[in-house]
Amino acid sequence: MALEKEIMEKVKQIRVWKPPYNIKIDNPTTFRLLGAGKQGVVFQIDDERCVKIYFENESPIKELNALQLGGKAGICPKVFFWGTNYIVMEYLKVPSLLDYLQNYPLTKDLCRRIIHLLDTFEQLGFNRFDHATRHIYVLPGEGMKAIDVVHVIKKEPVWLPKKLIKGMGEEAELFLDFVKELSPKWYERWTNHPNFESLMESMKKKR
Structure with a gap:
């Protein structure tokens, strides 16, 4: 005390x-x-x-x-x-996902952990899935933790994770390939979103 x-x-x-x-x-x-x-x-x-x-x-x-x-x-x-x-x-003494990806390759296991985080969001009633890579922290072992969760509950769900996909940079397409294999549910939610194609096009232009 x-x-x-x-x-x-x-x-x-x-x-x-x-x-x-x-x-x-x-x-x-x-x-x-x-x-x-x-x-x-x-x-x-x-x-x-x-x-x-x-x-x-x-x-x-x-x-x-x-x-x-x-x-x-x-x-x-x-x-x-x-x-x-x-x-x-x-205080999280581990790297953010943004920092982690600058030092280590994107792997299927890492994508599995991201999907688990999103699944847990949904189970808790959170419905804003657009979390930036700098606000996700990679823990030792299997876990991840998210910060900046003020607006994770919205009136209307935010299904398309623009910040997360953009944060993957040049690995975005590989990330989507892993998600397609590991979780068709999330892959279909994203790729069927009306803004998905424009998001991917905007990323290609920045390369």
């Missing part, structure tokens, strides 16, 4: 806000800045924990629910505690 109180006091010292163009950060603590996005800013607390501080108070409520569901299923970071505008969660 003493450590939790100490962390809470330090988190309260950090101010983050989002004017129209640039994110502003006032951080008088020793917490290291990890990154900033649309919902908030993330700082590393220590080797085990990080904190996400949100610009708007409704965002942590949405993400907390998703993190707790995903944490029980083993696909999201563990949540330690939270406040009105922040969540203290597990």
Whole structure:
């Protein structure tokens, strides 16, 4: 409890806000800045924990629910505690899928793990499957964990994972071949989507 109180006091010292163009950060603590996005800013607390501080108070409520569901299923970071505008969660000391693919080849086994992650999303009631490779982390063994899960539950399902496919870069077609073999369900959902062909064409033009 003493450590939790100490962390809470330090988190309260950090101010983050989002004017129209640039994110502003006032951080008088020793917490290291990890990154900033649309919902908030993330700082590393220590080797085990990080904190996400949100610009708007409704965002942590949405993400907390998703993190707790995903944490029980083993696909999201563990949540330690939270406040009105922040969540203290597990710091993942493993590479993101984006970084992993820059150092290792895309394999069928890796695709199987991605499909398992998507299947678990669906089982939990998440219906936005467009997760970026930089927000998926490759664990030792068989697992993967996803971060930035504020908007994983939408009014209408987001079936086509544009960010995921784009994140595969030149390996996108190989990725789709593996998915076709391993999970016809996901392959058909993607390739039958009205925006699939335009997505693949746009990727070819960038090569």
